[in-house]
Amino acid sequence: MKIIHVHHHYWPVIGGLENAVKALAEEQARLGHEVHVVASTYGAANRPREEVINGVHVHRVKAIRLAGYPDLTYPLEYPDIIRNADIVHGHSQNSLFTMKMLEHAKRHSVKTAMHFMAVDALNDHPNPLVKLIGSKYSSKMTRKALKEFDIYMVRSLRDKELLTSKYGANADNIYYVPDGISNELLNTEYLGDQFRESRNITSDYVLYIGRLHPLKGIEYLIRAMRIVNNEVKDSLLIIIGPGDQRPYIDLTNKLGIRDRVLFLGYVSDREKIGALDASTALVLPSISNYVEVYPMVISEAWARQKPVIATTVGGIPYRVKNMENGILVPPRDVKALANAIITILTDKELARKLGARGRVNIKSWNEIAREALKLYEK
Known part of the structure; x- marks a missing residue:
């Protein structure tokens, strides 16, 4: 199976979600699948645009970042590998980069999976501006993702509860796939x-x-x-x-x-x-x-x-x-x-x-x- 994972950051950026995407991609590669990751060049330092890391093919594309927020990273190019993938697995509906890549995959009739996270999590943010604008943006992206993509996953049961109770998603179609732990x-x-x-x-x-x-x-x-x-x-x-x-x-x-x-x-x-x-x-x-x-x-x-x-x-x-x-x-x-x-x-x-x-x-x-x-x- 040809699998593509998408997030605006990848290694050497270190963080909870970045580490999770890396671990999942590498494990699927070890299981014998052709695994790719599409990320932006942000945080990549001097790493090459194309490389293979632990069996995973990494593709870093040019992007711009709005207002300095990582979630507002907008891709300026789309790699050709997306067009003939078996599945494009996006991580975080709050990531503009992820959303645009999955929309591109859908336009080419490629199956898409969205791993939802931090649903409505900005509603208690201590910064009033982030709380007001960020929560509206997050809600809009959540509704859009539920409407457009094929497979819905969550890392947190909290997110599954919100997707069903607030956004009207069918609980039977929301799959709980949490992060794993290393051997x-x-x-x-x-x-x-x-x-x-x-x-x-x-x-x-x-x-x-x-x-x-x-x-x-x-x-x-x-x-x-x-x-x-x-x-x-x-x-x-x-x-x-x-x-x-x-x-x-x-x-x-x-x-x-x-x-x-x-x-x-x-x-x-x-x-x-x-x-x-x-x-x-x-x-x-x-x-x-x-x-x-x-x-x-x-x-x-x-x-x-x-x-x-x-x-x-x-x-x-x-x-x-x-x-x-x-x-x-x-x-x-x-x-x-x-x-x-x-x-x-x-x-x-x-x-x-x-x-x-x-x-x-x-x-x-x-x-x-x-x-x-x-x-x-x-």
Whole structure:
């Protein structure tokens, strides 16, 4: 089968959706299919316009970006490979680049699949202008995608619920195809001792993994840790991920807990596994639906049998069930977040049970790739 995946970014751009498209494309190539990815040249640095990466044929096309927003990337050219594909699989109806590529495929009678994500997620964005204009744009693109394309997939059960309840889609035609997890995360040996030794860590700690962005709620997590440290002596917060650390370091100094919060920045996949293994729990304190459509870091924590403490935003409460495989708290509620962390840090048996239950809720990329292939053929 000749499969084409479409998104405005591809590797070397690193992000949740970019990583998911890359993993799915490479897994389908390993299964023996001819797999291509069409992306824009944005973020590609000095990479060639055409190359093969891990068995996937990558095509980068010229595009323009409106107002600096990645979702408003408009293609200026369309590769000929689209015309004779068996399926063109687009990722995110919010991406103008993806929508235009799939419309081009339809004009050439090629079967199309849209993987919806972040449906109406801008409705709670803290920027009033983004909330007003962005939500109208997103709603328009969602309706257009439901009208024009052939196969509808979602990464989040939240998105499926909205597509059926608000947009009138038939639930039987909306297929839940979440992101998978790598074999490395599922099968690598325990690396917690190595991580502790390499970083000279002896304390119990909770872990944050993700971008350092205001909508990720890191400020509230740091404030919660001041309360935690009054109750659980010698406890730590470790923060892993790219972004500007300075405002958060300033906050730890202001709160007097600078020695209780460790910023590691970007780390290798192997060190991330070690950090998860040695942690007591993963904490995801996000404050906006937009940034948590299908947070892969939850799957990563469950792959290492770690419980998740998270806020009730986006797709999180459709995956994390309170006191079943993690603990849910309201966004921006510092006290509730602190109490959840204290509960996990002081009850190791509860932490073990919640983490073990989470493991059963994830699938490998091989399983997800095969599910998508069945839908293409169907």
